[in-house]
Amino acid sequence: MSLDAKDVNKIAHLARLRIEEADVPGYASQLSEILDLVEQMSAIDTTGVSPMAHPLDAVQRLRPDEVTETDDREHFQSIAPQTEAGLYLVPKVIE
Amino acid sequence: MSLHEKTLAELAAGLRAREYSSEELTQHFLDRIAAHDGTLNSFITVTGERALDQARAADARIAAGETGPLLGVPIAHKDIFCTNGVRTSCASKMLDKFIAPYDATVVEKLDAAGIVTLGKTNMDEFAMGSSNETSFYGPVRNPWDTERVPGGSSGGSAAAVAARLAPAATGTDTGGSIRQPAALCGISGLKPTYGRVSRYGMIAFASSLDQGGMFAQTAEDCGLLLGGMAGFDRRDSTSVDREVPDYTAGLGADIKGLKIGLPKEYFAEGLDAGVDSTLREALKVYESLGAELVEISLPNSGLSVPVYYVVAPAECSSNLSRMDGVRFGHRVADPKDLKDLYERSRGEGFGDEVKRRIMIGTYALSAGYYDAYYLKAQQLRRLIADDFKRAFEQVDVIAAPTTPSTAFKLGEKSDDPVSMYLSDIDTIAVNLAGVPGMSIPAGFADGLPVGLQLIGNYFDEARLLNVAHRFQMATDWHTRAPAGF
Numbered sequence: 001m002s003l004d005a006k007d008v009n010k011i012a013h014l015a016r017l018r019i020e021e022a023d024v025p026g027y028a029s030q031l032s033e034i035l036d037l038v039e040q041m042s043a044i045d046t047t048g049v050s051p052m053a054h055p056l057d058a059v060q061r062l063r064p065d066e067v068t069e070t071d072d073r074e075h076f077q078s079i080a081p082q083t084e085a086g087l088y089l090v091p092k093v094i095e
Numbered sequence: 096m097s098l099h100e101k102t103l104a105e106l107a108a109g110l111r112a113r114e115y116s117s118e119e120l121t122q123h124f125l126d127r128i129a130a131h132d133g134t135l136n137s138f139i140t141v142t143g144e145r146a147l148d149q150a151r152a153a154d155a156r157i158a159a160g161e162t163g164p165l166l167g168v169p170i171a172h173k174d175i176f177c178t179n180g181v182r183t184s185c186a187s188k189m190l191d192k193f194i195a196p197y198d199a200t201v202v203e204k205l206d207a208a209g210i211v212t213l214g215k216t217n218m219d220e221f222a223m224g225s226s227n228e229t230s231f232y233g234p235v236r237n238p239w240d241t242e243r244v245p246g247g248s249s250g251g252s253a254a255a256v257a258a259r260l261a262p263a264a265t266g267t268d269t270g271g272s273i274r275q276p277a278a279l280c281g282i283s284g285l286k287p288t289y290g291r292v293s294r295y296g297m298i299a300f301a302s303s304l305d306q307g308g309m310f311a312q313t314a315e316d317c318g319l320l321l322g323g324m325a326g327f328d329r330r331d332s333t334s335v336d337r338e339v340p341d342y343t344a345g346l347g348a349d350i351k352g353l354k355i356g357l358p359k360e361y362f363a364e365g366l367d368a369g370v371d372s373t374l375r376e377a378l379k380v381y382e383s384l385g386a387e388l389v390e391i392s393l394p395n396s397g398l399s400v401p402v403y404y405v406v407a408p409a410e411c412s413s414n415l416s417r418m419d420g421v422r423f424g425h426r427v428a429d430p431k432d433l434k435d436l437y438e439r440s441r442g443e444g445f446g447d448e449v450k451r452r453i454m455i456g457t458y459a460l461s462a463g464y465y466d467a468y469y470l471k472a473q474q475l476r477r478l479i480a481d482d483f484k485r486a487f488e489q490v491d492v493i494a495a496p497t498t499p500s501t502a503f504k505l506g507e508k509s510d511d512p513v514s515m516y517l518s519d520i521d522t523i524a525v526n527l528a529g530v531p532g533m534s535i536p537a538g539f540a541d542g543l544p545v546g547l548q549l550i551g552n553y554f555d556e557a558r559l560l561n562v563a564h565r566f567q568m569a570t571d572w573h574t575r576a577p578a579g580f
Contacts, residue, residue, distance in 0.1 A: 008454070015412060015457040016419070016434070017450055018442030027454065033513050034455055040401040041471050044478070051473030052480060054303060054333065055289040055529020056553070061332055076196050081426035088421050091432045 001035035003028050098123050099259040100576070103168055103316035106262055110157060110167045117157070117167030121150035121211050124169050128213065128260050131580050136235050137245075137255040139174045140182050141214035149211040156209055164343075165323050166209035171264040173252050174215035175222055176202050176307070177296040185298045186230040187220045189418050189425045189444030199296025200328045201265060201307050208323045213261055217251030220446045221415065222272055222300045224248050225518045228509045229448040236505070237280060238577040239543055243502040246276030249310070253280040256310045258580040263311040263320055267297060269304045270403050271497075271522025274534040277310055278497035278546020281536045283563065283573060284310045285317040288554050289529035290335035292321075293328035301410035302333070304403075304526045313573055314535060314563035318342035321556060335554075342557050346564045351385030353562065356490030358393045361521055367500040369540030374496055377537035377547050380569050381494070389490050393482040398475050399524040400516055405459050405472035406527070411449075412456030418444060451512060480528040487552040492562050496521050497534040497546035521548060531556050535563045536572040544575075 003011075005024045008031065012019045019027060073086055082089040098106065098120060109115055125143050132138050146169065153167035177183045177195035179202075184190045198206065206212075219229040227235040227250025235250040237243040238258035245254040249266030253276035256264050266273040268286035277284025285308045292307040299305060309320040322343065327336040357378070362371065378388060420426035420440025427443055430436035445453070459468035486493060498521055508515040525532040530553055537547035547566070551559035567573050 003458075007458075011454045011458050011461070012438075014461060015453050016416075016437040016441055017445070017453060018438040019450070020442075027451065030451060030512055031454055031458070034404060034451070034516075035458075037513050037516065038401045038404055038455075038459075038468065041398060041405070041475055042467075044395070044398065044475060046471060046474035046478070049474040049477050051470055052477040053473060055480065055527075056335065058290070058333065058335070063329070072196075076422075079194055079196060079423045081420065081423075090421055091430050091436055093433050 001039055002032045003035065099127055101262070102312050103262045103319055106168050107164055107166065111162055117150040117153040117211060118147060120167070121146050121169045121213070124213055124261060131258060131260060134236065134241060135238060135254050135258055136233055137217055137251040137258070137260060138171070138214045139184055139186060139217050139232050139251070142181055142212055145181070146211050146213050153209045153211060161209070163208050164319050165205065167211065168262060169211040169213050170205070171213045171216045171252060171255050171261040172202060173218055173249050173264065173266050175218060175267055175298045176265060177298070178202055178212065178215065181215065183215065183298070184231070185221050186218045186232055187444065187446065187449070188231045191231065191425065193424055197296060200293035200330065201297065201324050204326070205323050210323070216249070216255055216264055219248035219250065220449050221298070221411070222248040222267055222269055223411070223448050223452055225271070225275060225515050226503070226508065227251065228505065229446055231446060234505055237502050238580055239281060240502065243504055243543070244279065246279035246502065248272040250276050252310050253277055253282060253284070256280070256282050256312065257577060259576055263309060263316055265307060265309050267305055267307050268526065269301050269407060270526050271519040273308045273310065274497050274522050274532055274546065274548060275519060277534040279502040279544065281544030281575060282310055282312060283314050283317055283533065283535045284308065285321065285533045285556070285560070286525065286531060287321060287325065287556055288531045290333050291554065291556070292324050293326070293331040293334050295328055295330040299414040301407040302414060303410060304407060313567055314533070314560045315343060315346055317533070318346065318560045337554065340557050342560055345557050346561050347568070348561050350562060350565050353386040353492070354389050354490040355381055355386050356389050356391035356486050356493040358391050358396065358486070358493060358495055360393055360396045361495035365499050366496055367540065370496055370498070370500060370545050373538040373540050373545040374547055377566070378494060380566055384565055384569060391486050391489060391493070393486060393524065395475065395478045395482050396524045399479055399527055400520055402472045402475045402479065402527060403523045404455065404516060405468045406476065408452040408456030409459050409469050410456070412453045412460065415449070415453055448512070476527045479524050483528045483530055492559060493550040495548045495550065497548040501540050501543035501545060525550055529553065531559055533559055533563055535566060536575065538572055
């Protein structure tokens with residue numbers, strides 16, 4: 001599996017990661033090598049094998065829909081880069 | 096015998112006998128960190144004042160007659176566990192200024208048991224690495240040879256315990272991140288069964304694989320700590336509701352007739368000759384104790400590295416999406432717009448290895464590729480887990496190398512991701528299956544420590560610890576400490 005610069009830029013965009021132009025060829029070759037390693041998976045026929053999502057095959061535990069946590073907004077927002085009146089601030093999204 | 100040469104169990108007994116105070120003990124280790132960590136770089140943050148406060152509180156509890164097994168003993172936490180009011184960086188620029196607003200369950204439980212936290216240890220960035228070279232704070236050095244890596248990702252915890260800068264330390268193991276550094280640093284380390292220890296407040300890398308555990312000099316100490324860490328936690332949706340046994344109660348029990356499986360795939364080509372002969376000698380100790388060595392096969396183990404490098408990156412790409420520069424963590428100066436804020440905050444905040452894994456995971460989960468990668472990997476994961484299930488119908492525990500070679504040199508593999516990934520070839524299958532695994536010191540090859548990996552059936556930690564403990568009763572490899580510290 002070989003990825004080119006276009007693929008790397010597309011993946012970086014999907015992952016919301018800025019990759020400097022000069023670093024793109026390096027990532028392309030390293031990611032291609034990793035995908036070559038991963039490619040070994042195709043050697044085994046897995047028809048009919050049920051996928052394993054959890055080591056103990058546990059299912060999601062449910063709980064009653066009750067309030068269990070108290071509001072701690074100020075404490076949690078104290079580590080945010082920018083807040084105002086209880087809101088997280090980001091650059092303007094809608095004109 | 097100096098205080099730092101003692102085990103956690105011995106230190107706790109000394110505290111109960113009032114031979115020294117927790118404050119004296121804590122100061123002793125803080126002094127050792129100050130004297131030696133300039134060389135090793137095993138700590139990111141040392142919490143001296145806080146540690147001494149905790150120690151005085153423990154001393155007051157001891158004076159009041161309390162006798163908990165962990166009361167007043169100092170340990171270090173891997174910097175992946177959230178510690179309320181203390182920087183929790185995960186060794187990333189992204190979280191360099193992140194002061195955790197709450198405690199991880201592991202931290203909360205150990206604090207309640209009266210343990211003292213010396214500080215937060217260095218690690219690979221977001222636990223992604225096998226050499227501790229991906230840390231934003233620089234690599235950790237192996238105390239047995241400071242030109243070599245301590246292993247990773249919990250390299251700081253392993254190096255600190257090996258150099259006796261802390262009697263024990265927590266770690267996490269997603270693909271070998273406790274066992275591999277334990278082996279390379281010549282100490283004991285345990286990764287419990289998936290779900291045994293709460294993941295709450297343990298910064299997530301790959302949620303279906305991550306498991307908290309510990310490093311110490313001995314299996315007995317690992318058992319003591321596991322007793323303090325394990326248990327159901329409603330705040331972790333994959334935590335298992337199952338009774339926590341007394342992990343030290345059965346230590347010392349006879350292992351006559353115990354069946355130890357030796358997977359032929361692990362004792363094969365690629366295993367360093369010095370490691371192989373050291374392990375063969377170690378296995379003779381088990382024979383002399385009356386255990387029976389049985390050759391077994393784990394036929395799909397060769398696929399564990401490829402499967403892991405789909406499952407782990409896929410889950411990490413999802414987990415790390417929360418690092419977006421909005422609610423916490425690094426934020427770029429003067430973002431143009433929201434997209435620019437996300438992309439440049441993440442581009443600046445993450446190091447190369449983290450970016451590679453996020454991109455591999457994003458690719459594997461992207462439209463049109465899901466079945467070929469993630470689904471296929473999950474199917475193979477089932478086959479790998481079934482291998483272990485079949486093996487445990489035949490044998491009680493499995494013994495294998497922890498690593499194919501001893502500690503490698505700094506820089507030796509850091510430019511070659513695939514060769515770095517393959518250094519975890521002996522540990523990854525255990526995480527995919529979810530079974531518990533340990534590494535214990537088994538001797539030396541060319542002056543460097545060799546680890547023996549012991550793998551148990553699901554929730555069979557008590558037996559696993561006893562099998563390790565019996566080896567440590569018969570040998571003294573675990574008492575060897577590197578010179579110069």
